[in-house]
Amino acid sequence: MNDNKIFFAPELFIPNGVRDISFYEKAFGATELRRFSNDDGSIHVSELSIEGALFHLHEVTAKSYYFSPGAHNGTTVCIGLFVPDVDATIKNAINAGAIEISPAQDYDYGYRQGTVKDPFGHYWQLQQRTGNT
Secondary structure, eight states: OOOTTTOOOOOEEEOTOOOOHHHHHHHHHHEEEEEOOOTTTTTEEEEEEETTEEEHHHHHHTTTOOOOOGGGTTSEEEEEEOOHHHHHHHHHHHHHTOOOEEEEOTTSSSSSEEEETTTOOOOOEEEOOOOOO
16 A cells, blocks of 8 residues: 555444444455454454455544444444445345445436445445446
């Protein structure tokens, strides 16, 4: 990885005590690059990649401005993920434990999009370009 390159790496907060994050591998083909565990084996921080796109899972800390979506029954961000096949990815995500929020559909601006909520409450808008718009 070129450290001089600018890129986004979202940090998604998860509840304390989480040990299993296999959802991301099953749903999106993510690879865990490294993990920092707590003494009890739960995740403190995990760095994952979806075909080179990095993101982190981080347990909730004492900082009140960082919280998992379940703390307020909502989220302030939807993660957009461009994929080669929206329908197949939504199906994989649901089979891995996601909840469908909106089914895949084509939009007049040239995208096919659908949204799922992962087991930790994070919303993922799965999308692909379908036209030249």
